[in-house]
Amino acid sequence: MNVENHPLPGPVPTGAKSSRTAIADCDIHPVRSQPNAFDPWLPARWRAHLQTYGAGRRLGMQAGPAYPKSQPNAARRDAVPPEGGPPGSSLAFMQAQHLDPNNVALGILNPLQTGQGIANPELSAAICHATNQWQVAEWTSKDKRLRASVLVPYEFTEAAAAEIRHWAGHKDFAQVLVLSRTGEPLGNRRYWPIYEAACEAGLPVAVHAFGYGGAPISSTGWPSHYIEEMTGHAQSCQAGLASMVIEGIFERFPTLKVVMVEAGFAWAPAFGWRLDKVWEQLRTETPHLRRKPSEYLREHVWWTSQPMEEPEPRTHLLDTIDWMGWDRVLFATDYPHWDFDDPALALAVPITDAQRKSFFLENAKNLYGVQA
Amino acid sequence: MIEAGAIDCDIHPTVPNLKALLPYMNDHWREMVITRGMDELNSISYPTHSPITARADWKPAEGKPASTLARVQAECLDPFRTSIAICNCLYGVQLLFSEDMASAFSRAVNEWMAREWLDKDARLRASIIVQTQNVEMAVDEIERCAADPRFVQILLLASGDHPLGKRMYWPIYAAAERHNLAIGIHAGSNYHNPPTAVGWPSYYTEDYVAQAQAFQTQLTSMVCEGVFSRYGHLKVVLLESGWTWLPAHLWRLTKYWRGLRMEIPWVDRSPTEIVKSNVRLSLTPTDAPPDKAGLEKIIEHMQSDELLLFSTDYPHGQFEGMGVIPEGLSADLVRKIMVDNPRATYSRLLETVS
Numbered sequence: 001m002n003v004e005n006h007p008l009p010g011p012v013p014t015g016a017k018s019s020r021t022a023i024a025d026c027d028i029h030p031v032r033s034q035p036n037a038f039d040p041w042l043p044a045r046w047r048a049h050l051q052t053y054g055a056g057r058r059l060g061m062q063a064g065p066a067y068p069k070s071q072p073n074a075a076r077r078d079a080v081p082p083e084g085g086p087p088g089s090s091l092a093f094m095q096a097q098h099l100d101p102n103n104v105a106l107g108i109l110n111p112l113q114t115g116q117g118i119a120n121p122e123l124s125a126a127i128c129h130a131t132n133q134w135q136v137a138e139w140t141s142k143d144k145r146l147r148a149s150v151l152v153p154y155e156f157t158e159a160a161a162a163e164i165r166h167w168a169g170h171k172d173f174a175q176v177l178v179l180s181r182t183g184e185p186l187g188n189r190r191y192w193p194i195y196e197a198a199c200e201a202g203l204p205v206a207v208h209a210f211g212y213g214g215a216p217i218s219s220t221g222w223p224s225h226y227i228e229e230m231t232g233h234a235q236s237c238q239a240g241l242a243s244m245v246i247e248g249i250f251e252r253f254p255t256l257k258v259v260m261v262e263a264g265f266a267w268a269p270a271f272g273w274r275l276d277k278v279w280e281q282l283r284t285e286t287p288h289l290r291r292k293p294s295e296y297l298r299e300h301v302w303w304t305s306q307p308m309e310e311p312e313p314r315t316h317l318l319d320t321i322d323w324m325g326w327d328r329v330l331f332a333t334d335y336p337h338w339d340f341d342d343p344a345l346a347l348a349v350p351i352t353d354a355q356r357k358s359f360f361l362e363n364a365k366n367l368y369g370v371q372a
Numbered sequence: 373m374i375e376a377g378a379i380d381c382d383i384h385p386t387v388p389n390l391k392a393l394l395p396y397m398n399d400h401w402r403e404m405v406i407t408r409g410m411d412e413l414n415s416i417s418y419p420t421h422s423p424i425t426a427r428a429d430w431k432p433a434e435g436k437p438a439s440t441l442a443r444v445q446a447e448c449l450d451p452f453r454t455s456i457a458i459c460n461c462l463y464g465v466q467l468l469f470s471e472d473m474a475s476a477f478s479r480a481v482n483e484w485m486a487r488e489w490l491d492k493d494a495r496l497r498a499s500i501i502v503q504t505q506n507v508e509m510a511v512d513e514i515e516r517c518a519a520d521p522r523f524v525q526i527l528l529l530a531s532g533d534h535p536l537g538k539r540m541y542w543p544i545y546a547a548a549e550r551h552n553l554a555i556g557i558h559a560g561s562n563y564h565n566p567p568t569a570v571g572w573p574s575y576y577t578e579d580y581v582a583q584a585q586a587f588q589t590q591l592t593s594m595v596c597e598g599v600f601s602r603y604g605h606l607k608v609v610l611l612e613s614g615w616t617w618l619p620a621h622l623w624r625l626t627k628y629w630r631g632l633r634m635e636i637p638w639v640d641r642s643p644t645e646i647v648k649s650n651v652r653l654s655l656t657p658t659d660a661p662p663d664k665a666g667l668e669k670i671i672e673h674m675q676s677d678e679l680l681l682f683s684t685d686y687p688h689g690q691f692e693g694m695g696v697i698p699e700g701l702s703a704d705l706v707r708k709i710m711v712d713n714p715r716a717t718y719s720r721l722l723e724t725v726s
Contacts, residue, residue, distance in 0.1 A: 070631070070634070182570050183570075186570070188574065214571075219530075219565055219566065219589065220535050223589070224593075226635055227596055227632040227636060231592045235588050239582055264624050269620075281424050311619065312644075316673050
């Protein structure tokens, strides 16, 4: 970024405990305090490589997003830590601004813009490994409410499976993380070793929207605007999820759990109905599927809430969650990003206490096997 | 529940083979077809023998389904008591990579449509087929066909080279508005891009499911680029799109519009409002929830009874027997879908055809 921006002042930490009900936040983005923050865990060769060649992506620009974001770093303007560094880079400030006042009992870390999906597979593997060590050293070992994601170099499947096996059994890791915009649809056989290793380790596989897989973000080429890219992640995620179902990974890996993160969720029911209808018509093509596609979705897929769709009237969203199952939606804020969903304002519709507890905390505890 | 006077907005008379188009090509293209030994232009969007491509009881013993007028009359127009049916020809001319060839073959399809179909049954209307690689050539073809009032729409595919809202395509929308033609966007791709945002899927099932995602993308693009801000009277019809995805998509798009409208200041109404006034969807296929109550809820989420247009999608296999109308629609809504909404959408249907 070549211009100054003017962050808003954030809250002053008071140290006071929140009186709010405890919640789980299933999508928090910790950020490097400076570009070389992973260096302690990167071999010299890759430090030199990054210095000389950068982390080339399947995208034209050397750095930055394909579409300029709406805010610097796509972050809340009040999320810049007082001690400096980008939003999301200070644990102390994250605690003061978000974890403490919102009474986050369980926070799932999803580091983005690391080395996932970059062009060089070995570099991708090295950065993912460094990021995982950084998560433990700088975050989960310092705040027991936080759980890390095993970042994997998903386009280099052998290394991805090895990375999962490396961390298997480590209590600080709650899930495996891949990005949605993969080089091939996610159900493709080349990715199966990731699912195999995740099942062995007993970890869900989270698919976070974003990344650059090489194809345009639509079946019809590149759109012009950031709003189209953001909206388009739902379509991109539908393609990946359709592939997972239709390729039969849930038959092959019956214990696999998938978490769709920051992809929206209201599209899930109609997506399931369409899959079912088309599958019924074309079922001779996929004899490896023994159940309706929507049944695999219902049993194997969880959904984080942010960015929560906002129908008018809001109550229409209750129909949607009824169709999906109240046990499958996980509250998430996306802290520190600009489209943060505030737990005090999200889902501002009349629901039962049981539904509220499931949505804000219990579903996440059950999925991740965490006593928070 | 078929209303008398029903207007069927999506049927697919089929080009029997490339040879059938030769009479409608000039000497050069006829020679190219023969000398180069060109293959049939059968798109993978509809594998010839797939159950969706043709319903079992609409498959002839020989040849392609819906390739003769007698069959279309006996299987579709007569039983569904159709007063008017709009022919959307799906022959893979848009897939060609040469813009000259794609234009010449599109023109041949339009001529074939007028002579072999529209001239022979007064109930039939048609869409103008255009390639979109060369917009100037597309507009020339629209101007040529628009003189015939039986062409009521311009047909584009759900996936092409670029999103359809891009300014390069606006001369097509200007021509549509000039001639009171609707813009129809039909399921299918020219496959100049992979069929999904994450590349090529392994199964046809995924390709067909992904059509809904392509429509969502095009709707986003046309709204965000400001097509409807510039062409306020334009009607865009999503054909064979499925439609139960629409409410959730609009919730998402409208939320982002509220957060990001500074990027697209020319969009001065919410996407939900724009769709209510300018976008319509054909009824078939109905990707319905498993129960009638679920469909009633989706209808409520649509928040308008003007969005859906009756279609059989003949000869595609989307329903059994005469069961084109899903359970859960009120009699009032069915009448609007079958008659009123198509008439309000296709202004050329109200013109006298001599």
